Amino acid sequence: MRNAIRIGLLLAPGVGLVLAFMGAVLYRAVAQAFGLYDFSGTSDGLSLAHWQDVLTTKRFWRAFQWSAYIAASSAVIAVALAYPIALWLRKPFRGSLILSAMLKAPLLVPGLVAAFLLVNVISYHGFVNEFLVWAGVWAEPRRMQNDSNGFAIIGLQVWKQMPFAFLLLSGAVQAIPDPVLNAAQDLGAGKFARFRKIILPLTTKAMQAALVLIFIGAAGDFSFQTVAGPPSVNSMASYMASLQGSEGDWNGAAVVAVMLMALSLFGAIGLTALVQLITRTLGRLA
């Protein structure tokens, strides 16, 4: 009993504070989504009216699909790029250290700065345009900023998150003991067999973690969307911020917040299951 109290006292200022704060914020978002704490003063009882308001607008569903699309593409592309590089750099060779340091560099760049740098490079007067015109590929500069397919945002997410995926995956790949791989080779397993029977199952967790964390980060993105995204669409976060900020609709923003958290949760579950399925299917192949 005394020990439990002691542990409780030790955890209170750290985990306790975090849980109290985040719990209060989460409760607030859910409560406001269901009509409580209505700052406009029109009502202050439980109601589904705000859900009805938000979920019946096109703008909301457009934002929902858009965030899901950006998050899923960014997560998959970042991991797909990082995975082969992590495998390739498993054993050190000349230049591999510099290379992995350079690969990790974008992690040091804050998101807003990254967005600015990209806009600078692809703008009408940016490096890409100047270079292609100079090289004679294009007759005149083209407009690439704020493209309606969101390629700039996905590019930014990948630029920023690929190193993160690389770190997680290279940790997992390097933890595979050499004797295991050598033994498989001695038993006659080819490169592909070693990959799907040993490397893939042992790196599944890291791959899932990378996909989930990138998905959640990209689904909640605000700055890339508002700086480099198409002006005609919102991301969930930018829609939420505009409902709260310019329209003063806190309760509507709360509905979007709850839906954003639901998107993050289900996206995470979906990606985890997908990786599991692929690993199993590949493992079963004769």
Add this chain to the structure above:
Amino acid sequence: MRKSPFNTILSGLLIAVMTVWLAVPFGMALLWSLVDPSQAWSYPDILPPKLSFERWSLMWDSTSLPIAMFNSYSLAPMAGVGAVLLAMPTAYAFGRLEFKGKAVWQTLVLVPLIMPGFVTAIFFASLLFSMGFFARYPAILVGHVVMLLPYAVRILSVSFSLVRQDVVNAARDLGASPISVFRVAYLPVLKPGIFAAFLIVFILSIEEFALAFVVGSPDFTTIPTILYSYLGYNFIRPNAAVVALILVVPNVILMLILERLLQSANPAGISGKG
């Protein structure tokens, strides 16, 4: 070390690509920040017609940049000290004690990392609004401390687990008081972890945007919010370039120091900055 021509060629190629990948964006930002206000840099000029530091001094004299820098650079050390002090007891429990449900608590402390930043920011602002609390500086400080606590807890837990029990016992056997035990057995091992935890919270607090933007609106500025103001509706590229460099350069240097302190290849992995 393996030596194969394939690896050498491929890594040489990739290093070249990565240099372009990093050098071009930063090079362009630097050039834009040095464009002289008297002569615009426009198509089809490949390079700015005139370079000067005029823009830097203009920004310093005529915008709220000095205030934003003061806010950011005073919030960050306080958030760092606050987070380290609050994280210590929990980190001690995680690093040195065994108890029921430890793994669950260790996961729960990471909640701020998976919650979308804007959700936290907006509904923290809503709470403050209800309470009639309008002092934005302390509000942002509290927000930064709590949101960045998980980093401090994680780093310090590892440090606490590295303290050797036999050294602690030896100090006790020699009659050291609890304070002396802490000083001789714990502190030398904890020191790099304390610095690293402080630095990571410092860096991430400087870079934090969502909370400073939402809670600080409309007129409380930090370096990221002032950068955002130049990237939004009134896009002023040279000004944005100046602020972007002010934001990124000191933090990269601090990150390199952090890397040394952690003596591991990936402080960024612990920070998982996004």
